[in-house]
Amino acid sequence: MEPLVKHEGKVVCMNRVNVDTDQIIPKQFLKRIERDGFGEFLFYDWRYEPNGNPRPxxxxxxxxxxxxxxxxADANFGCGSSREHAVWALQDYGFRVVIAPSIADIFFNNCFKNGVLPIVIDQQVRNELAQSHERGEWERMTVNLADQVLETDHGQRIAFDVDSHKKYMLMNGLDDIGLTLQYQAEIEAYEAKRKAYQFVY
Known part of the structure; x- marks a missing residue:
């Protein structure tokens, strides 16, 4: 998993509340087990007309x-079913950070497990950011996970909270398996020692 310590990128605003995972990645695209290839179907029913043409x-x-x-994003982003594919689709499309005033719990945790940083900020602060972005006052943002600060390219700085364990995992590019493999030498030593006490019946 690619580490995320500091990310600078262009921002897009989505002024919709209660965006659920079925809209993020509709059910008809959940037929594959690989994590890649979902980006083209992100928000499919909203992005495309019935004839397949993009909605301008x-x-x-x-x-x-x-x-x-x-x-x-806006309030209660990522609600609905627990499909991890929703995060896969966002990541495959190119998103590394999701910012919202509230984020559904399962989606929130799935983000950390897949290298996407979910950030919760105050609703009023979010609205002010969206409004100034829509007015064209800024386009890009730097997300500094190490210092837990957002900074827009017109100088606004916003502090955010993040769980220390999740922060460590994301900054080091670790998922649950990667975290376990940090102890591979100890695990192998234990297994080797354990074999000496096993009996064959």
Whole structure:
């Protein structure tokens, strides 16, 4: 998993509350077990017309949003079913950071397990950021996980909280398996010692 210590990127705003995982990645695209290849189906029902043409008005289809890697979402983002594919789709599309005033618990934890940083900020602060972004006052943001600070390219700085264990894992590019493998030498030593006490019946 790619570590995330400090990320600078273009921001796209999504002014929709209660965005659920079925909208993030609709159920008909959950037929594969690989983690890649889901980005083209991200927000599929909102991004595309029934004939497959992109909807020009959808947030991700605007010219300004192209290349965005930071999603400024709204309240209760990632609610609904627990599908991990929702995070896979966001990551495969290119998002490394999701910022919202509230984020559904399972989706929130799935983000950390897949190298995406979810950040919860105050609703009013989020709204002010979205409004100033829509006015064209800023385009990009630097997310400093080490210092736990967001900074827009017009100088606004916002501190955020993050669990210390999750922060460690993300900064070191570790998922649960990677965390366990840090103790591989100890595990192998234990298994070797354990074999000496095993009996064959």
């Amino acid at each position: 008005s959808f947030e991700l289809n605007t010219e300004r949003a192209q290349g965005a890697s930071i999603l400024l």
